[in-house]
Amino acid sequence: MVSTARSTFRAPAELDLAEIDPRGRPVGPKDKSAAAEAMADLATVLDGRQEALYAEAVGGGTRSVLLVLQGMDTSGKGGVIRHVAGLVNPQGLTISSFKKPTAEERAHHFLWRVRPKVPAPGQIGVFDRSHYEDVLIARVDSLVPEDVWRGRYAEITAFESELAAQGVAIVKCMLHISPEEQAERLLARLDDPAKVWKYNTADLDSRAKWPAYQQAYTDAVRETDSGTAPWYVVPSDRKWYRNWAIASILAETLTEIDPRFPPATVDVETERARIRASVVA
Template identity: 45%
Template structure:
């Protein structure tokens, strides 16, 4: 299944989230098949990521945005977190600190972008500054409305430096979100995630949807594409993101660097040491 073709938002086109199904599963028949697909793809992703880490010429940035409970943490744990942590970092962007607020809104973001050979995963991102700040009226429109162009320039610079960018919006329905909130409430191990603000934000669902649609439409390009991932079924969410990441890394085609040592000499030294030990 071509997950990229199915879920990519074409640049220049509006992202009408209300018309996109949150429980679409495409050609994936069931949960068991999805889990098999995910398992196979994550193995290949690990190999491709290792090659990119050794190659040291390219990098990958994965941006995750979603309403609460859409599954960013689960996706990182089950799919993206399967990559070798030596070459992969996850950055959860929370409410800006006092120091962060004293700088421009990209200050805390830029230092987390991936170096060559690395993967950076953003759990929330610079897009919060055209989403939350807009809906919650934290800054005036004259400020946040200018940030779309700034974001486009920022992402274009990353792409020019060899960073591939994948941006995922995990698309969940209000009913499924409420059900997951209930499961959190019933599970003591999940109580740390509970926040009254998550419930009050539901009153602004339409406003948040509109802000996501604008961000996706205004900041979407061939070098920095958006994907809308149906997230009501966790198993399909995982399989589709794994498919897109895998295809992207395959297209990047990282190569192991050429050997710059004399292998015959190394083998001879090894054989000599083994022989000495046996005497």
């Protein structure tokens, strides 16, 4: 599997979000039906590679995958969990949602609530929001002084290096949508009785600070992108394209780490004979 999606969507060193079209389709399927076909193939890759990752850990392996999802409200973090993470066996999947910190969480270091959610060996962990909120909303809403949030870039980099060293393959995706698309999606939530529960008036407060958030995302990506903890900026105005892109990035990552089914630890012939000899009353 060539790493077309990873090389296409990897954040450039001098990221400028204004230069990345949220409706762009720079590579891959050009329409929804082509994407559906591609997703069927990606499902096979993801499911197979995840099974091997899980098995590898049963055999003593220490590797795992962490998919970090960040993006403005309605950008589709939940959709990616449903349509991309939903392609693999739930036994090997851990979803962690980081909401507004509780009083207890606020009393601790910002990584305190994150560390226990790092995926165990064999697991694909998905972070629905993450420690990046602590350099995004924390900065935009001045929840902490500037020197504090600025210092967090280095803390995050050190944390992610530590994870990489212990075998966590990190994939960070920023779901890049336009404010026009966000308005459409917010209106759509209001129109649908099965979606209106997702509507939160606070979303409009974040929306009003769009430029500040874009700046915060840009700096966060620039300051924390690395070879072992890369950022991808995923055009997300088209849901089917976003899902295809993230499924591809994940499949390419799993293909690269190439998890292996552990070899037999028993003597197969002996065990065959034992099974055949076992008579059950």
